[in-house]
Amino acid sequence: MAEFILVAGAWLGSWAWEDVARDLRAAGHGAHPLTLSGLADKQDLPAGQQTHVRDIVDEVERLDLRDVVLVGHSYAGIPVGQAAERIGDRLTRVVFVDANVPVDGESFASLWWQGEPVFEAMLDEGDGYWALNAADFDGQGLDSEQVGRIASGSTPHPGATLTEPAVLERWLGDLPATYVKCLLDGEEPNDDVADLLKSERWRLVEMETGHWPMFSQPRELARILHSCTRA
Secondary structure (H helix, E strand, O other): OOEEEEEOOOOOOHHHHHHHHHHHHHOOOEEEEEOOOOOHHHOOOOOOHHHHHHHHHHHHHHOOOOOEEEEEEHHHHHHHHHHHOOOHHHEEEEEEEOOOOOOEOOOOOOOOOOOHHHHHHHHHHOOOEEOOOHHHHOOOOOOHHHHHHHHHHOOOEEOHHHHOOEOOOOOHHHOOEEEEEEHHHOOOOOHHHHHHOOOOOEEEEEEOOOOOHHHHOHHHHHHHHHHHOOO
16 A cells, blocks of 8 residues: 655645545555645745755655655646655655646746746736636536635645746656646646656556546546556
8 A cells, every 4th residue: 555645736735635535545545635835724834846845755754654656736746746756765656637747947937838927927916926816717627616615725826936946866757657637628748748758657647627636536536546556
């Protein structure tokens, strides 16, 4: 059985994984949802992107976990990917759930699809924070109750975590990894992910849902995570 560290994306905390964690535990795994600094119940803590990497590494070490599966959703793929190479032989697999992946020397903002200046302008409008946009839920396979749950639990995302560059010691394709692509959020992985999927150590899994599968299809996501322990 594996020990899952579950890290949600922008605006979210450990609470986002409640349903998935319950199913993983029922299957006999350890499940450890983690809130990153500056978010949810830790929103008063200062945070940069390397703070988030340390949050993840520190949690693995604090709990003295082995056979670890690190799971990063959306933005959290960036710190999770960096943490994965820093926990050594404690790692069994890293799973990116419709996630960004770290690129050495690049930030979330520098890789923003509309360009870095557009993203930085959004941070300026939010006084240094990235605000949740309700329009992002459209077409993502969420019902009104699920949308309400996400919106009511979300907190503004600290901008420094999005503008600081990633630091990688080696090619991410050397790590054992699964990429979960949520098809309602785009049928193809981005170019950085597509390159990594050429590695023999990476595999692709598709879900017929949107960007927040821990809400829209938690049982199916838990099943996929469970299957990753047999990869």
